[in-house]
Amino acid sequence: MLKYIMKRLLAGVLTIFVLITISFFMMHAMPGGPFSPDEQKNVPPEVLERIAASYGLDRPVGEQYLNYWKNLLRGDLGISYKKQDTSVNSIIDIHFPVSARVGAVAVVVALLIGIPMGVLAALYRGKAMDMAAMVFCTIGISVPVFIISLLLLYLFAGVLQWLPSFGLTSWRHYILPVACLAFNPIAYITRQTRSSMLEALEQDYVRTARAKGVMELWVVGKHALKNALTPVITYLGPLVAGLLTGSFVVERLFSVPGVGRYFVQSVSDRDYTMIMGIVIFFGIFVVVCNLISDILLAIVDPRVKLNS
């Protein structure tokens, strides 16, 4: 087990290294830059050159790359080029917990709604309950999050005025952003749970459980559900990583001061250090979340061997 985790972490480090290298050179290969004269028309070109030089941007890319690594290995992600005097580390420190809080609530909500809904849809296959769940799932998977968000925002914050439209100061502020974030995952989890539950209920071991006189609630809740949840656990890694790191659309719409918006903003700003910082942070997060969900799967399913 420990050996497996070490192996996976080592592979993770390699992944992150490749990720950093590719992102770094691709970022620099894009035409323009944070202080290129094409984009900063109000500042004389000489001044821009001086500023660029002060950040070491006049150096060859290879040298910049090595310098970046030197700082990175000390845990320093550098200073943002756009937010003066603010380090990338501090931006992540301040804004990530906000995204993570909203995201964690969304993960819990998605699981608490998606799994029971999927189970019920499977148990009442073909009935009204199942139909309703499937219609919801189709909408949840096919309608983009910004449309859902706008609709919910318009309805609950605009027309009905039941919920606040921006900020994160009370629990009521969480409802809309969490609902928007969880919408698609609920649909996905419901569908996945439903189909794997239907499969599990057909299995011989479910018949064996019934032949043993196990109560129907336990036949479904213990024997079938545990088997049906294994694909959901696999999905949990990317889900947690995706939701906890925030969403550009949802955070923008509801003015949530999270880290998600920096991902898009930093790219359009050509904020090199910010781009790299966020990429590395998200990358590590995805690697760790996937590892945890794989370990979880091995705990639930003894047939999964942690040695490959």
Added chain:
Amino acid sequence: MNNLLEVKNLNTSFKIGVGTVQAVRGISFHVGEGESVGIVGESGSGKSVTMLSVMGLLPDYADIRADSILFAGREMTQMTPKQLRAMHGSEIGMIFQDPMTSLNPLFNVENQLTEPLRIHMKMGKTEARQRALELLKQVEIPNPEARLKQYPHELSGGLRQRVMIAIAIACGPKMVIADEPTTALDVTIQSQILELLEHLKNTTKTSIIMITHDLGVIASMCSRIIVMYGGIICEEGSAREIFYEPKHPYTWGLLNSIPKINGNPDEKLIPINGTPPDMLMPPKGCPFAPRCRYCMPVCREYMAPRTQLGETHAVACHLMHPKAPKVEREV
């Protein structure tokens, strides 16, 4: 001998998209206390469905009708699901065909084996564990302590089937239904499992219903044999009567397709030509008529009446009619 199980006029059908599959069509039989009965027939003859109907273990879309299903003097057709559940695993144990899929892959042997003990006998954890160890010894599994902690995928097919048997006999049932218990196993393992079942039968006085398509499997174990075809019973009798004085052409066919260990190695087995009837549209006459080499016009039109030949021996075949031609089994 008192009857432990008495089934009268059981009909089971399945509604599927294109129509209704009539899997079991009005069969009646009984099993005595401590008796072992074999139900034989090829795939689709309705033998498994018969027992699953009796147990109430078929899916919702199955339509089960019976005049009466008496088990130990109690009417099972009148029972609530809760009452039925109380009998499942305690008074009636079941062993299924494929031990690879019949055990839950995500729970260890201890969990699955102690489940009926905890449910029906209200045993605590340590007590159930103790009993589970005894059961594993009873089904001759070596090193039971270690086996308890193992998962199904860590056990061989034979061991898994032994675990299934241990689960079936855990609460000391009055009757064990074994649905093709050896079909999925290697031949050497088959004989071990059969020996084990026979040993259990002799030591525990449990009634056993053995469902199989292999007459050889039940030859040594069962005192009485029911031959099913096309959802009906075509012949039933004591093992002696079925093996030595079979009367139904289908039973002849089954017997002719068993290889003989001391027979001539060049001798060819005689297959039963054709395929079993489509139970979506079962023939109105004898279901075996299209494949029967002694088929008469009447066979295609009317179901053969049951003819009682002796105390235990009965056959449903028009050849039994006094005016029917006298035919002999070809061996």
